Amino acid sequence: MGISSQSARPDPGTLAAAVAAVLMGAALAMIFFYVPTDVDQGYSQRIFYFHVPIAMTTYVLFAWSAVNAVRYLLSRDRSLDMKSYVPMHLGVIFGSLTLVTGAVWAKASWGVWWYWGSTQLNTFLIIFLFYCAYFMLRFSVEDGEKRATYSAVYALLGVGLIPVSVLAVRVSQELIHPITFNRNGANMDGSMFLTFLVSLAAMLALAVSMYFVEMRGKRLDERVRRIRRLAEAAR
Amino acid sequence: MALVRKDLLLELRSREVVPAMATFVLASFVLFRFALGGDRLGGGVRAATGLLWVAVVFTAMLGLSRAFASEREHRIWDGLLSTPVDRSALWLAKACSTFVFLVVMQAVALPLFWLFFLQEGRPPSIPVLVAALLLADAGIASLGAMLAGLASASHAREVLLPVLFLPFAVPLVLVGVQVTVATISPQTSAMDTLERLGFLGLYATIFALLGWALFEYVVED
Amino acid sequence: MSSSEAVRCSGLVRRFGERDALAGLDLAVADGEVVLLTGPNGAGKTTLLRVLATVLRPSAGSASLYGHALPGQAAPARRLVGYAGHEPLLYPLLTAAENLRLYSALHGSDGAEVESALEGVGMARRAGDRVEELSRGMRQRLSLARAMLHGPRLLLLDEPTSGLDDEGRGVLLTLLEQPGRTAVVATHEPDWFAGVAGRAVAIDRGRVAV
Numbered sequence: 001m002g003i004s005s006q007s008a009r010p011d012p013g014t015l016a017a018a019v020a021a022v023l024m025g026a027a028l029a030m031i032f033f034y035v036p037t038d039v040d041q042g043y044s045q046r047i048f049y050f051h052v053p054i055a056m057t058t059y060v061l062f063a064w065s066a067v068n069a070v071r072y073l074l075s076r077d078r079s080l081d082m083k084s085y086v087p088m089h090l091g092v093i094f095g096s097l098t099l100v101t102g103a104v105w106a107k108a109s110w111g112v113w114w115y116w117g118s119t120q121l122n123t124f125l126i127i128f129l130f131y132c133a134y135f136m137l138r139f140s141v142e143d144g145e146k147r148a149t150y151s152a153v154y155a156l157l158g159v160g161l162i163p164v165s166v167l168a169v170r171v172s173q174e175l176i177h178p179i180t181f182n183r184n185g186a187n188m189d190g191s192m193f194l195t196f197l198v199s200l201a202a203m204l205a206l207a208v209s210m211y212f213v214e215m216r217g218k219r220l221d222e223r224v225r226r227i228r229r230l231a232e233a234a235r
Numbered sequence: 236m237a238l239v240r241k242d243l244l245l246e247l248r249s250r251e252v253v254p255a256m257a258t259f260v261l262a263s264f265v266l267f268r269f270a271l272g273g274d275r276l277g278g279g280v281r282a283a284t285g286l287l288w289v290a291v292v293f294t295a296m297l298g299l300s301r302a303f304a305s306e307r308e309h310r311i312w313d314g315l316l317s318t319p320v321d322r323s324a325l326w327l328a329k330a331c332s333t334f335v336f337l338v339v340m341q342a343v344a345l346p347l348f349w350l351f352f353l354q355e356g357r358p359p360s361i362p363v364l365v366a367a368l369l370l371a372d373a374g375i376a377s378l379g380a381m382l383a384g385l386a387s388a389s390h391a392r393e394v395l396l397p398v399l400f401l402p403f404a405v406p407l408v409l410v411g412v413q414v415t416v417a418t419i420s421p422q423t424s425a426m427d428t429l430e431r432l433g434f435l436g437l438y439a440t441i442f443a444l445l446g447w448a449l450f451e452y453v454v455e456d
Numbered sequence: 457m458s459s460s461e462a463v464r465c466s467g468l469v470r471r472f473g474e475r476d477a478l479a480g481l482d483l484a485v486a487d488g489e490v491v492l493l494t495g496p497n498g499a500g501k502t503t504l505l506r507v508l509a510t511v512l513r514p515s516a517g518s519a520s521l522y523g524h525a526l527p528g529q530a531a532p533a534r535r536l537v538g539y540a541g542h543e544p545l546l547y548p549l550l551t552a553a554e555n556l557r558l559y560s561a562l563h564g565s566d567g568a569e570v571e572s573a574l575e576g577v578g579m580a581r582r583a584g585d586r587v588e589e590l591s592r593g594m595r596q597r598l599s600l601a602r603a604m605l606h607g608p609r610l611l612l613l614d615e616p617t618s619g620l621d622d623e624g625r626g627v628l629l630t631l632l633e634q635p636g637r638t639a640v641v642a643t644h645e646p647d648w649f650a651g652v653a654g655r656a657v658a659i660d661r662g663r664v665a666v
Contacts, residue, residue: 140389168406314545
């Protein structure tokens with residue numbers, strides 16, 4: 001029943017992948033050809049258009065995971081556990097990319113866009129540690145309701161961690177030497193802002209399409225497992 | 236609250252956790268003292284204070300890894316869960332007894348710390364340090380009781396608990412060190428210190444609320 | 457659903473990972489009945505008792521105690537149920553009396569009934585001894601006392617005779633012989649209970665065997 005209804009309307013996964021491809025293409029084109037070179041930091045500043053959208057996508061993924069975690073705890077619907085886990089998993093991937101692009105950017109230029117200064121980097125590191133710990137937890141518990149419940153609980157503890165981290169870093173500013181800010185306040189000029197938005201949209205679309213791919217894989221796994229269980233019970 | 240009494244009584248009888256924690260702290264201090272340079276304290280009091288907080292966190296994790304040990308080893312959960320007691324009360328009791336253990340451990344650790352590290356240079360404000368430690372203890376106890384419950388599900392629980400806890404420990408240590416070290420310099424205003432202590436209080440509150448709300452999911456099978 | 461029905465299970469399922477410990481179990485126990493659960497090890501008897509004791513949630517199907525549906529109404533159901541499992545469920549480092557006082561407090565009581573409970577199982581002299589110093593038989597008796605402490609309507613006993621000494625067996629029998637006593641007892645010795653038990657239900661592979 002499931003299979004036939006999926007082919008009746010456009011598969012959301014394919015749709016998302018198509019949208020992502022288009023946006024990615026547009027973003028790449030804009031980043032490399034459209035947006036003007038930054039006066040201060042030179043060509044390497046373009047990394048910013050990758051780094052920040054990827055970072056924001058990571059946060060969005062985490063929020064998505066947390067929302068589904070709450071929904072799971074309230075309803076005990078196992079599919080929600082999967083919907084909480086997959087964004088978390090993608091978050092690790094995007095998080096690693098954030099750290100990598102962040103490192104590249106930092107090395108190439110000493111100036112940093114003010115708002116995202118030290119607070120972001122440190123908070124992100126803490127969140128990334130949390131992501132890894134989430135996976136350790138998940139791999140340590142056997143599959144089943146317990147694993148789903150514990151993952152959801154830990155994810156929600158992580159929700160508490162985010163404001164705590166941001167505040168902690170803010171409150172200890174003395175300890176962490178703020179990187180010197182350049183004169184780019186919160187204003188980017190038109191073309192830069194547009195490029196940024198397109199890149200952000202592209203990253204989000206990429207995350208969404210990866211989500212569908214992974215979900216499909218997991219659903220297939222689950223179906224195989226269910227069939228196996230039925231076969232054994234019938235024996 | 237009978238549960239808290241029970242935990243304290245158990246500890247008194249078995250003498251497992253607190254002596255281990257106290258010994259661990261002492262050993263850490265010795266290690267740190269030598270690591271920082273036996274004669275002159277390399278990095279000064281600032282480095283030492285940082286290490287104090289690190290030692291507190293690791294010792295807390297050591298203690299927490301045994302938090303639910305007796306319940307687990309003797310399958311007592313079945314007994315406790317079949318009573319009408321609120322699941323969150325189970326968490327609260329464990330958090331309270333952990334808090335007591337932590338305070339006892341620090342009562343031992345602080346004089347040692349003073350002896351080992353504060354003999355030279357300007358010392359940080361002790362009242363602030365004590366206040367910060369108490370607030371941090373509340374946070375560690377709340378969160379730790381939760382995480383100890385989560386970690387007991389796995390076979391690698393002794394390793395898992397530190398892994399789960401460390402991301403949460405980072406903000407705590409960050410601010411703990413900051414509030415303590417800043418009191419060495421006369422330029423630190425009382426407002427700044429209060430702000431940081433306030434953060435520690437907020438940390439404890441947030442995780443106490445989360446612990447209260449979520450523990451029933453940890454314990455229900 | 458009348459509340460004079462002690463237990464009603466319908467299609468009860470309890471899953472552990474891939475394994476179905478209970479695979480669609482139906483059971484009804486009336487108030488005043490003593491029902492035995494028999495079956496091989498791993499059949500699901502312990503799991504069933506644990507679900508009824510509200511320690512485990514059902515994965516699917518329904519279960520209710522005196523009209524209270526599990527798991528939603530588990531909280532009021534807990535006051536009516538006394539569970540004694542495989543293990544004595546006692547803290548070894550605490551004394552007999554301390555253990556019972558703890559459970560009494562957990563049931564919202566002040567401990568007044570602890571003494572009479574200890575006397576009821578013949579343990580009054582050993583009240584001040586730590587559980588780790590007690591013999592297996594005495595621990596079992598203490599476990600029974602713990603289950604009875606709050607005067608439950610339904611007793612759930614998992615292999616209560618194992619390790620129980622003669623005096624303890626006498627206590628158990630007296631307990632079950634009381635008129636109006638309702639109990640579900642998992643056991644490998646159904647014959648021993650012949651005098652008190654109404655019927656025996658065989659469990660196999662998570663279901664009632666036919």
